[in-house]
Amino acid sequence: MKRGWGGWGALVLVVVLAxxxxxxxxxxxxADEIARRIVELERELEEVQAGIxxxxxxxxxxxxxxxxxxxxxxxxxxxLTTVEVDLEAARVRLALAGQEVAxxxxxxxxxxxxxxxxxxxxxxxxxxxxxxxxxxxxxxxxLYVGFFSAGRWAVLQQDNLVxxxxxxxxxxxxxxxxxxxxxxxxALDQDRVDKEVLLERERAVAAEQLVLLEGHREQQSAELWxxxxxxxxxxxxxxxxxxxxxxxxxxxxxxxxxxxxLLDDAERLGREIAYRGVLLARALRPGRLxxxxxxxxxxxxxxxxxxxxxxxxxxxxIDLDSPHGTPVRAAGDGRVILAQSWSGFGNTVVIQHxxxxxTIYGHLSRFGTSVGNDVREGNVIGYVGCTGLCxxxxxxxxxxxxxxxxNPLKYLQG
Numbered sequence: 027m028k029r030g031w032g033g034w035g036a037l038v039l040v041v042v043l044a045x046x047x048x049x050x051x052x053x054x055x056x057a058d059e060i061a062r063r064i065v066e067l068e069r070e071l072e073e074v075q076a077g078i079x080x081x082x083x084x085x086x087x088x089x090x091x092x093x094x095x096x097x098x099x100x101x102x103x104x105x106l107t108t109v110e111v112d113l114e115a116a117r118v119r120l121a122l123a124g125q126e127v128a129x130x131x132x133x134x135x136x137x138x139x140x141x142x143x144x145x146x147x148x149x150x151x152x153x154x155x156x157x158x159x160x161x162x163x164x165x166x167x168x169l170y171v172g173f174f175s176a177g178r179w180a181v182l183q184q185d186n187l188v189x190x191x192x193x194x195x196x197x198x199x200x201x202x203x204x205x206x207x208x209x210x211x212x213a214l215d216q217d218r219v220d221k222e223v224l225l226e227r228e229r230a231v232a233a234e235q236l237v238l239l240e241g242h243r244e245q246q247s248a249e250l251w252x253x254x255x256x257x258x259x260x261x262x263x264x265x266x267x268x269x270x271x272x273x274x275x276x277x278x279x280x281x282x283x284x285x286x287x288l289l290d291d292a293e294r295l296g297r298e299i300a301y302r303g304v305l306l307a308r309a310l311r312p313g314r315l316x317x318x319x320x321x322x323x324x325x326x327x328x329x330x331x332x333x334x335x336x337x338x339x340x341x342x343x344i345d346l347d348s349p350h351g352t353p354v355r356a357a358g359d360g361r362v363i364l365a366q367s368w369s370g371f372g373n374t375v376v377i378q379h380x381x382x383x384x385t386i387y388g389h390l391s392r393f394g395t396s397v398g399n400d401v402r403e404g405n406v407i408g409y410v411g412c413t414g415l416c417x418x419x420x421x422x423x424x425x426x427x428x429x430x431x432x433n434p435l436k437y438l439q440g
Contacts, residue, residue, distance in 0.1 A: 057309035064302045071295040074288050081285045085278055092274045099267040106260035113257050116250040123243035130236040137229040141222060148218040155211040162208060307428065310381030315357035315437040316403050318387060319410060319421045321348035327433040333417050342431035343386065343424030350391060350419040352410040356401040357385050357423075357437070365397050365407075371422060372413025377401060383437075384429075388422035389414050 055063075325345040332339050356377055363384070364376035371388030375395060378384050391411025401407060412419045425434040 055305070055309070057306060060302050060306040060309055064299055064306060067295055067299045067302065071292060071299065074292045074295060078285055078288045078292065081281050081288065085281045085285070088274055088278045088281065092271070092278065095267060095271045095274055099264065099271055102260065102264045102267050106257070106264050109253060109257045109260045113250070113253045116246065116253045120243065120246040120250050123239065123246045127236065127239045127243050130232060130239045133232045134229060134236060137225055137232060141225045141229065144218050144222050144225065148215060148222065151211055151215045151218060155208060155215060158208045158211055162205065307382035311383045311427070312358045312379050312381075312437065314439045315379075315385065315425065315434070316355065317346075317438055318357045318385070318423050319346050319348045319352055319354050321346035321352070321410075321421065323347075324420065327431075327435070334415050342426075343388075343422055344434050346421040346423060348410040348419065348421055350410055350412070352419075352421075353406045354387050354390060354394070354408045354410060354421055356403055356405045356407050357425075358403045360385075360401060362395050362397050362399045362401060362407070365393050365395060367413065370415040372416070373408070373411065374414075375407050377407070382428040384426045386422070386424035386426070388424075389416050389420060391419075 323344050324347040325341055327344055328341060329338060330341045331337065354375075358377075358379045360377040360379040362375060363378045364374065366374065368374040368388075371386070373388075373390040373393060375387045375390065375393065376384055377387075387408060389410070389412055390408035391413065393408050395401060395405070395407040410419050410421050416422075423434055425432055425437055
């Protein structure tokens with residue numbers, strides 16, 4: 027076997043942890059003080075871990091709220107999109123209604139123009155009728171006056187019936203033509219009056235339609251305002267949900283930052299507990315160990331040529347030359363953690379002492395204890411033999427610190 031770190035491994039670990047944990051007391055504290063501080067640190071670590079669990083629960087709860095809020099936001103946005111589509115449709119309907127009203131107003135304006143033209147024509151016709159009537163009256167007076175003039179009177183006195191008859195016929199024709207002209211004018215006047223009546227009816231219908239169109243436009247305008255109100259409410263809802271979403275995300279971020287701080291605290295406490303655990307193990311190491319059996323050291327701790335394997339390997343302990351059946355005693359107080367055949371050591375007993383120190387007793391002929399037994403220094407735990415890889419009866423004895431072999435003479439007294 028190659029030599030491991032041995033006692034140097036624990037020393038390096040203590041130095042590294044001490045360097046990473048400023049302000050931690052040196053190893054001069056007593057075991058009780060170190061153990062008490064470890065308990066305090068473990069309590070603090072439990073509180074920090076409980077805080078981490080609480081934060082994780084809060085994060086999970088907020089993630090659920092976040093997911094629900096995102097769904098609410100999606101619903102609110104879909105509703106807003108629907109309202110915006112409805113709003114655009116309402117605007118189109120209002121524009122069409124406005125166009126219909128404008129068309130109705132143009133129809134009424136056209137009717138008013140045509141009626142104004144008819145009224146102008148009617149006024150002209152009536153003026154012609156008046157003029158024709160006055161002209162007819164003047165002609166009648168002229169005929170009457172002219173007929174009884176001096177010349178006409180002389181004719182009448184001469185009994186010239188032919189001339190008289192011709193005069194009457196000529197006068198009658200003139201009056202008949204004037205009268206027909208007046209009747210024609212009256213017929214034209216009546217035609218214009220009839221057309222004006224029809225136009226008035228058409229205007230009344232158009233005005234009624236215009237009122238309906240204006241009412242429709244007002245209805246469309248009211249609907250537009252209602253949809254606009256819904257759009258404003260929808261936008262407000264979207265904004266509110268977005269703000270809620272931002273708030274939840276910020277809360278989650280805050281929790282994650284808090285968790286990060288708690289994890290740093292947990293790591294720091296874990297380092298300090300580990301460091302103090304090393305100090306405690308060192309403090310609990312036995313100051314000395316008793317000799318496990320009577321006999322001389324035939325093979326020391328360190329490199330040697332293995333008597334069976336016939337090659338140079340590292341010897342992790344010492345060999346005591348003791349007769350077969352010699353009692354093997356516990357080197358110190360502790361608990362038996364192994365009592366069985368173990369690899370090349372054959373029948374082996376391992377005792378856990380205070381701190382991180384264990385002792386190993388190999389090549390036993392038989393056991394004098396069992397796993398779980400608490401032993402005191404000097405208690406018989408077995409007997410010397412030659413089980414496993416060996417050339418003759420002897421005791422192989424090791425001392426290990428935190429699993430690393432160290433020279434047993436460091437602990438053995440006398």
